[in-house]
Amino acid sequence: MTLVPPGAVNSDDSDTNCIKRLDEWVRHARRGFARGVCPTCANGLTTQFLDPESTFFPRDDLRSVFVHRSCDHCTDMRYLTVGEILRLRPPVVEFFAKRNRTVQTTPLWDLAFAATDLSTTVRGRNPWAFEVELTAEDDTMRVRLDDNLTLTDIDSE
Template identity: 40%
Template sequence: MRDRDEPRTHGRLPPETTLSLLSNEVRASILWQLSEARGGDGPPPTLSFSELKALAAPEADSSRFNYHLQELVGPYVERVETEEQWGNASRPIPRMAGDPEVGYQLTPEGTTLIRTIRAWSAEAATDRELAIDHDCDYCGTTLTARYENAILAIECPGCEYLYDYNLTPPGVLTGVDDEFGDVDDADVLDRAAEYNRTVRLAFARGVCPYCGNGVDAEFQDPEDTGYPRGDRRAALIRRGCSHCGNKDNLTVGELLLREPRVISFCLDNGMDVTRTPIWEIEFAATDRHTTVRSTDPWAVAVDVTFGDDRLTLVVDESVTVVEEEGGA
């Protein structure tokens, strides 16, 4: 018997049980067709038993289809009154499957599940070299960019410094008509930059971007992380989520992109860090302006400079800004 404080899904089932419900083609088709019916507009659609069966499993007998449908009701599918009777309301009712007054729609969990599958699916090859107009801050070599296996990697071919390496959904490559290959490289990089900034700033602010849980933080020696050219990194902050297992590493400069004083200081000097790709923000993409003042406990200073104008922030063991110099 499971302890009461062990994980439960929104539908009140253990996560491994909800995953086991997906091991059937009819059930997978039910979820997919409920998602397909929605398209991109309007509230979640409600399909009757007969409509859903015709779309998801027209060859299955009604009793078999009903069995698989009811296995999904609760965690992934909601049984509701018809739209004609209740308008757009979604209201659970205790009726039997197949009743003509009953309709079915995805629960929030079901919607999220199918949305995630859609987000990370592509109908065409996505591996792609991308033209990028930015030079390495260390050696001046023009950077390279490549999207491969759902990873966007931006690095310097001259000194092998890695500027960006992020899990990025293939939607960044998609045009307005859902066609791959008709989006130019600059637009792909702009989309990727916006997406990855959102993900990384959520981590910087202490929130898991995937499940909303609070995340822990600790300083790490870059040489212990496996990053290439660890000798050019002063310190990394590991953020980890104990709920969904998501983890990421941030430079101290990236962490500071959450700070209003940094945003304002940069804007006063002509750089909008809320829109500039992180790989183009030198104090965030590199540690050229980062100094480790101590490691026991950790205290790390980052200089944000524009000519003679300088703002220095010091981050302590708790990844909190504890000192500020300059930037008046």
């Protein structure tokens, strides 16, 4: 399985819209996985939490946990961060919008809380529980999630 669509692999370097199309494609696929819907076949997804040491990505300096979502129907799957799951949740979108940042259209790699786990704390492993600290301008919001990735608490400063 390839993680890059054929249209992104192009020998024509003059295609200035290629990176924009690739960003939109990545955002679409990852948004589906973040919301629990397979973007390939629209099936529901199975969720597992994995320690970085047990994956192909053992960078514990960037990851404290992986959210592994997979489709039992078509076998598509992704490894996501907890911050990536939060990225499009209304309280997070609103927090950043009030500070003139648009998380819906910002490339994932430009959102530190979603691209890495540096803002994520694992609060428990049995059951799993997480806290993500979001910062914009001089404001901070802490969001807590349970093992269903449901928001359980929000604190703002």
